[in-house]
Amino acid sequence: MHRQMGLLRELQALDHYIDHLRQQVAQLDSGERIRASIERTRQRLEEVKTRYQEIYAIATQQEQRLKDLDERIRRTEAELYSGRITNPRELQLMQHEIEQAKRARDEMEAELLRVWEHLETTKHDIDAAERDLNELERYYEAHMEDFRQRKAALEAEISYHLHERAELVAQIDPEVVQRYERLRERLGGTAVAIVEQKACSVCHTTLTPYTLKRLQTEDALIACESCGRLLYDPELAQ
Numbered sequence: 177m178h179r180q181m182g183l184l185r186e187l188q189a190l191d192h193y194i195d196h197l198r199q200q201v202a203q204l205d206s207g208e209r210i211r212a213s214i215e216r217t218r219q220r221l222e223e224v225k226t227r228y229q230e231i232y233a234i235a236t237q238q239e240q241r242l243k244d245l246d247e248r249i250r251r252t253e254a255e256l257y258s259g260r261i262t263n264p265r266e267l268q269l270m271q272h273e274i275e276q277a278k279r280a281r282d283e284m285e286a287e288l289l290r291v292w293e294h295l296e297t298t299k300h301d302i303d304a305a306e307r308d309l310n311e312l313e314r315y316y317e318a319h320m321e322d323f324r325q326r327k328a329a330l331e332a333e334i335s336y337h338l339h340e341r342a343e344l345v346a347q348i349d350p351e352v353v354q355r356y357e358r359l360r361e362r363l364g365g366t367a368v369a370i371v372e373q374k375a376c377s378v379c380h381t382t383l384t385p386y387t388l389k390r391l392q393t394e395d396a397l398i399a400c401e402s403c404g405r406l407l408y409d410p411e412l413a414q
């Protein structure tokens with residue numbers, strides 16, 4: 177049984193290493209944060225594009241109103257200078273109307289200028305968001321390429337050691353392997369403990385003389401009385 181326990185100890189070292197490799201795979205950054213960042217930037221781009229369209233619609237509307245006003249001024253002026261109207265009171269009213277319309281026109285023009293400026297700023301925001309998005313997407317691609325390479329390398333290593341493990345398992349009594357597997361599952365991955373200065377190497381409980389005696393004399397799997405792990409005494413193997 178010492179030889180079996182020696183192999184089991186080897187198996188456990190291998191399993192711990194495979195566990196470690198699997199943990200490394202699980203800890204690889206699969207790019208979730210970058211994807212979230214891309215999603216946020218895409219939303220920002222959509223929002224700013226919508227805003228651009230809204231401002232553009234306002235600008236178009238205001239341009240049309242400005243044209244209409246120009247047309248009204250032009251018609252009133254044509255009427256004023258046509259000579260058809262002779263009533264001074266009426267002429268005065270028309271002149272007053274033209275002046276008012278021209279003042280309104282100036283205000284409208286100034287407002288339209290502000291709208292155009294706003295449109296320009298929003299266009300810059302769109303460009304900036306598009307640049308950010310492109311940059312993030314390039315970064316994501318490079319990151320994912322690296323992620324896939326690392327993952328593939330780790331998986332190849334795991335697969336190599338699983339093969340090694342199968343060869344080792346083939347040398348151990350199936351019942352012993354089964355007991356080991358069950359204990360490993362129940363005891364957080366560690367089923368085998370070493371006898372170190374008459375104590376269990378995992379839970380550090382001092383082993384009773386009875387257990388130590390059994391280890392020396394019995395051809396059976398002996399477990400730590402405290403934690404239940406299978407005991408292996410390297411000194412006995414020599």
Ligand SMILES: [Zn+2]
Nearest residue numbers: 376379400403
């Ligand atoms: Zn123990």
